[in-house]
Amino acid sequence: MWKAMLYKEWIKTRWYLLAAFAVLGGFAGYALVKLHRAAALMGAGHIWEVMVTRNAVFIDQMEYLPLLVGLLLAAVQFVPEMQRKCLKLTLHLPVPALATLTAMAGCGTAALLLLFGLCILLLAAGASPVLPHELVWNILSTALPWCLAGVAAYLFGAWTILEPTWKRRLVNILMSVLLLRIYFLAPGPRAYGGFLPVLALLTLASAALSWLSVVRFMAGRQD
Template sequence: MIQAIFYKEWIKTRWYWLLATLFMIGITGYSMLRIDRTIAIQGIDHLWVVMVQKDAIFIDLLQFVPLLIGILLAAVQFFPEMQRKCLKLTLHLPYSQKKMVMSMLAYGVLALVTCFTMSFIMMGVYLPQHFTSELVQRILLSAAPWFLAGFAGYLLVSWICLEPTWKRRVLNLIIAALIFRVYFLAPGPEAYNSFLPWLTLYTLLIASLSWISVVRFKAGKQD
């Protein structure tokens, strides 16, 4: 059954996933080209000095990209399903409803993992050619909260889309906006290092919110 659910979600989101992955690759590649251009004009020594003295990490263009990709994936996956009232049919399948909803969310998380992994692979291949392992680690750890924000964006917007009433959706949207802020509170490099395990757990726990919306949907809540 899980394979069938994954296939159904893949059919709904495959074109968006492809475009999102290509966009992720493109924006990451452009960030690497900017580093190349800076090295060509000002030299690698200048780049190292700026990184150490001014806390620059040179991939700032990526900051809100994972969040945007996660938000749009949730909208593509769940909003049409709610508009066409397909969720009711899905929940009547001979399978645990909670497992079904969690499987749908797991599909989205895995889709984001594959998309975001492309960016980390590109940075992992390119950055060591110009920076020491300590500086590469500094860049990747600084970017980690941005990618966690992408997963949070997906899970929170899924929660909003699955909510059956518009009034509650507006309230959920306000709550989601406040939660998003947590991932961008500290702009300095590696500012989240000690908090990253807790931020990861915090992100995973957000998945439980979608079940609240489904329970309200099953209870017949509507505008």
């Protein structure tokens, strides 16, 4: 049963995940090409000075990319469930509904963590030949809140899509926008510092919101 459920999620999302991996890799590669080109033209010392004095990280164009990737994954994974009326059938499998939802959301979350993790590794590996590890960490610490925002956007998207009434969906969207703003309040390197674990816990806690929508769906809530 579990294998069949996981396979269904993979079938729904595999092409999107491959496309998302290509886009994330492309943006990360472009940022690294800019970094290496600037180092070749102006010297590594000048790049280090710019990064220290101006808080440059060379990945600014990626700021909202994980957010978009997470939202689109939620749409790809859950919109068909609602449009084709498949969710009711899925929740009536001989498996507890909470376990079913956890498996579905867990698949998406794990896929995002893998995608973002590979992107972080690519940035670290590409920047290390040019920058000392302190400046590499500046880049990565800037990207980490964006990656958490991508996971949170996926979970908020699932919460909104699985909600059976449009009035509540609008409320969910408003609350999601306000909560996601937290991830972009401090764009500078190491700006979140010790707050990153709190941000990670907030992201983890948002996974429970989808269950509220599923409970309302199972109770037959309608517009």
